[in-house]
Amino acid sequence: MPEPRRSIPEVAARLTQPWTHLVLGQVDDYCAYLSRFFGSYVYHQHVRDELYLVLEGEIYLDYADGSSILVRAGESVVVRAYENHRSRAEKEALVLMFKAKDLFAE
16 A cells, blocks of 8 residues: 655644654655754764755754854755764754654664
């Protein structure tokens, strides 16, 4: 049976708190997560790469070495495995993340 279509606006409407996420779909061992960002997340790292695609607003990716990358709507960036980083948004942003399905369990 084919997978059902998912509406990004409908899923986004269910995200009422920052730093929560919902799965849009899974391809092999990677998932597409939709998340709302606002404020600063904690510094962390993962054992696998992850991709951020900003759909609305803008975010910063801050790295432990003091560097930051501004990512605007329509832009993406890959954070490589073992890079200590955090996400930050001064205003609410909607972000699609592609990451291994087990990374949120770490």
